[in-house]
Amino acid sequence: MADIEKPVLSEITGEFFDRVVAPAEIGEKVRSCLQCGTCTASCPVARFTERSPREIVRLVLTGREEEIMRPEVLYYCSACYSCAVRCPMGIRLTELVNLLRDVMVERGEGPLPTQQEMVKSVENYDNPWLLPRAQRDRWARKLSERVKVLPGKKAAVLYYPGCTAAYLPNMQKVALATAEVLNLAGVDFGIMGRDEVCCGSTAMRVGMKGLFLEQAGKNIEKINALGVEQVVTACAGCYGIMKLSYPDVAPLEPRVLHVSEMLARLVEEGSLRLGPLPRKVTYHDPCHLARHGGITDEPRKVLEAITGLEVVEMARTGENARCCGGGGGLRTGHPDEAARIASERQQEAVETGAEALVTCCPFCGMNLTDSLALGDGLPVLDLVELVFESAR
Numbered sequence: 001m002a003d004i005e006k007p008v009l010s011e012i013t014g015e016f017f018d019r020v021v022a023p024a025e026i027g028e029k030v031r032s033c034l035q036c037g038t039c040t041a042s043c044p045v046a047r048f049t050e051r052s053p054r055e056i057v058r059l060v061l062t063g064r065e066e067e068i069m070r071p072e073v074l075y076y077c078s079a080c081y082s083c084a085v086r087c088p089m090g091i092r093l094t095e096l097v098n099l100l101r102d103v104m105v106e107r108g109e110g111p112l113p114t115q116q117e118m119v120k121s122v123e124n125y126d127n128p129w130l131l132p133r134a135q136r137d138r139w140a141r142k143l144s145e146r147v148k149v150l151p152g153k154k155a156a157v158l159y160y161p162g163c164t165a166a167y168l169p170n171m172q173k174v175a176l177a178t179a180e181v182l183n184l185a186g187v188d189f190g191i192m193g194r195d196e197v198c199c200g201s202t203a204m205r206v207g208m209k210g211l212f213l214e215q216a217g218k219n220i221e222k223i224n225a226l227g228v229e230q231v232v233t234a235c236a237g238c239y240g241i242m243k244l245s246y247p248d249v250a251p252l253e254p255r256v257l258h259v260s261e262m263l264a265r266l267v268e269e270g271s272l273r274l275g276p277l278p279r280k281v282t283y284h285d286p287c288h289l290a291r292h293g294g295i296t297d298e299p300r301k302v303l304e305a306i307t308g309l310e311v312v313e314m315a316r317t318g319e320n321a322r323c324c325g326g327g328g329g330l331r332t333g334h335p336d337e338a339a340r341i342a343s344e345r346q347q348e349a350v351e352t353g354a355e356a357l358v359t360c361c362p363f364c365g366m367n368l369t370d371s372l373a374l375g376d377g378l379p380v381l382d383l384v385e386l387v388f389e390s391a392r
């Protein structure tokens with residue numbers, strides 16, 4: 001055991017490491033790698049790649065630049081943070097991959113062609129879905145007077161649906177249910193409507209650092225100007241980026257909350273009463289909420305507050321939950337692999353005997369729903385949909 005605790009490659013780091021990795025925040029930490037392979041064993045994507053996460057670290061440390069700086073190696077990562085939370089040395093491998101993707105993009109060798117379309121859409125339309133800005137607030141039309149549009153009106157809370165819930169017809173139900181639930185609980189909230197822009201996560205995850213900084217900068221400025229006290233989102237990806245990456249760009253004045261945190265508080269205070277819903281469900285922890293954001297209890301507290309609802313856990317839950325395969329640009333860059341990973345998560349859900357799979361991220365919801373085309377699985381619901389149904 002004494003030997004395994006000693007870094008095995010730190011003395012042979014080369015020029016590539018010193019130039020590219022060492023100056024970054026995660027840099028020096030990478031030197032402590034034990035080459036234990038825990039990251040590879042945790043990785044949902046490793047079996048599809050030419051180089052496993054452990055090998056990526058070894059190649060970085062030994063200066064084998066030409067073997068590692070290749071799209072076939074670096075664009076097989078769903079940014080699930082499994083490696084990062086399990087590494088015994090605390091190496092944030094997710095961030096190392098992201099850093100190397102930034103360098104690939106600087107060299108004009110990334111992102112992948114399908115990902116380039118997505119980032120062009122962010123540049124041109126402020127969303128990754130190739131849809132016009134004028135359609136961003138369409139989901140809210142059904143609510144008419146029941147939702148305030150800021151900054152014309154004032155509110156204490158900004159509800160930020162994010163691009164997936166705002167634009168995609170099969171995920172707008174998440175935005176609608178969130179707004180309905182906030183109304184039912186008496187939360188003084190508003191939306192930015194057409195003025196909202198992509199949080200920048202899509203760009204950041206594929207190595208488009210410049211575009212990410214632009215989107216984040218725009219968002220921070222717009223949100224700070226609203227004078228709200230809190231920003232709440234029901235998207236785990238938007239939450240992770242705003243809460244954990246925006247502070248490195250510029251101060252975001254309001255506090256960032258995932259909707260599960262707000263709902264758990266509203267239930268505890270008695271502002272939200274949840275009626276009987278006799279169903280059996282299982283809960284999927286989104287990577288960006290559980291591992292990146294550290295939120296695993298709040299969604300469960302909300303589910304537990306629904307009388308009659310039976311929650312059965314999958315074999316892997318919380319910080320150990322399996323990834324849905326949708327993140328990190330994997331769904332866009334390697335859709336077949338992303339669907340296979342989602343289908344495996346669905347199998348785990350089926351094994352619980354539940355009748356529905358609940359999650360609290362529209363991006364996970366979309367990927368887990370689409371994987372039903374590959375075989376068995378459960379209907380997917382968002383936490384806010386279930387809460388809305390139970391609160392009426």
Ligand code: SF4
Binds near residue numbers: 033040086089090091
């Ligand atoms: S889990 Fe950490 S220490 Fe082990 S091989 Fe991976 S990066 Fe190195």
Ligand code: SF4
Binds near residue numbers: 043
């Ligand atoms: S973040 Fe997830 S997909 Fe990416 S290397 Fe780590 S374990 Fe693999």
